[in-house]
Amino acid sequence: EPEVTQTPSHQVTQMGQEVILRCVPISNHLYFYWYRQILGQKVEFLVSFYNNEISEKSEIFDDQFSVERPDGSNFTLKIRSTKLEDSAMYFCASRAAGELFFGEGSRLTVL
């Protein structure tokens, strides 16, 4: 069964460092998303991406965040200068129509 894959599964970084989280969406999907879940809180929308551009972003997705689809398969989330409050599980998702399919998540720990 096709699935969304994410790397790394866990990354520990120092505050102020850049982080890139990688995702390989399901191959025939056209819509891509990043969500995050801070420990004990709800799953929050960050950004949606379609046709090589951002279609919507939340207030969380400020200038420190960027997304890119550098080739036909990868979808990346970059955090330019990490803050302590960026520590969370980051979920990539993709869909063709209807439901979103999520990856297993990348845990980011900012020290």
Next chain:
Amino acid sequence: DQQVKQNSPSLSVQEGRISILNCDYTNSMFDYFLWYKKYPAEGPTFLISISSIKDKNEDGRFTVFLNKSAKHLSLHIVPSQPGDSAVYFCAASEARTGANSKLTFGKGITLSVRP
């Protein structure tokens, strides 16, 4: 601003009994609703969905009911099994398709099914 509310943080039921998980929403533009299940250290997994043109959708042991006038939906699991123990998220969207149809999630309900 909680557009999707799951007011009960947890629910415990006996194996074989019915589990009823509730969800309320405030945004009247929502017209597509989904339930996701999440185990620790895994991503959310799609369970079942319902469009606003329906009031019930059934898939095996899982049934979702939608009451649009009350802006309320519920997920029924019957019979409940220990493997159903997980966090269940209610989610809603303003459209089933389209580039802008992001999902808005509730906070989740932790379901524990006792053997």
